[in-house]
Amino acid sequence: MTVAALDAFQLKKRDWTIITLLGLIHSSSHFFQLIIPTLFVYLSHDYGYDYVQLGFLVSCFYLVSCLGQASSGFIVDRIGPAPVMFFGLGAFVVSACLLALAPNYAILVLAALVGGIGNSIFHPVDYTIINHRVSTARLGHAYSVHGFTGYLGWAATPLFITLLASAYGWRFAVLMAALLIGVLLLLSIWQRELWGKAPEITEASASAPSQSIGTTLVFLIRQPALWGAFLFFAFSSAGLSAVQNYSIPLLSNVYGLTQVLAGSTLSAYMVAAALGMIGGGFLVGANKKTERIIFIMLCLAGVFMLLLALNIVNASLAIVLVVLGGVCSGVAAPSRDMLIRSVTPKGATGSVYGLVYSGMDVGAAIAPVVFGQLVDAHFDKAPWYGGAFAFVMSAFLAVAVAKGAQKQQQAR
8 A cells, every 4th residue: 555545544543543532522412412301201290390390400401502502603712612622521420420319409400411511512613613624525525424314313312311211210320321321421532633633723713703793783783694594593493492391291191102102202303313414415416506405395394294283194103204294304404504695695604503503502502491380281282283384484494594595695
């Protein structure tokens, strides 16, 4: 093997090590996001909490995550991704331990807040590492694996928690989750040379964050398309929140599924979404009208949720509808990312993505409380009705964002 071939082999090996390990770390973020929703049934049974109280825990998690995500990118730019990554994983471990040992509601709220802080850092960290540490030839693979592993993390949580909780209790299940993330934390520290060093602070780089913030704020004020993108994420996240937070109790109460089977169905939704994301990547390359893909897929997802809410199918078909909704959600994801890219000004990519994607946290923070209030008011199927509406609204917003992007390009 020549020196050049050996260097190319080593570079490829390093790239795939980064991609694989970063994918596992990203999956832990999505894994943790579903721990509290998966515990709804157990917390309600043990403590008697209603769904407003349970939904508030999720809202606390995502409210903190929203605020952190919009600002943590600048910290990553200042000190590098590695220490911020370690902090996020450590926050997850602390949060899981607090959940497992919580004697009352106040500690559960504290656990949700700490978990939200941990969750806020992963997109800025991950995309910084991918953009600066992975070779250009494998960037596409890095983004694909990153998204795919996120959905697999969502898929793993309901099975992991419900199976262990059924056998040993929910507190033991959450402690095992803390142990699992703790292992990832140690692994990421051991392989810390993969993440790169903190950037050198030059006069130009030191002034970049303030310029980026100013550019972003001007664009938010002057460009309706960017506000539309924010609302798109908020509504699509609210629809996903209905699935993630309420599928297990609703499938149990409405269709008579066991807790384990309902949790398995939610996991199947996430696996289907992950597989749909792969197919969606090919569609993005074949069709430049990404908003059409988003519109069709999210409208179909809304129709499937509406059919679930109407309770006109049997339990077996209900499982199929949930899985099909996952496929549609996954197929829309790559087109969504391309659509947001079209409204992002040069020089403000990190700031815009952080602020626009924080719309996801806004939707995820508001929806659980609203849906929980409706469920407690005996509108048992409200999350599915609300989720259907949210998906359809986000479909129309995608079209509006695309039109705004076209006007924005014509004005330049």
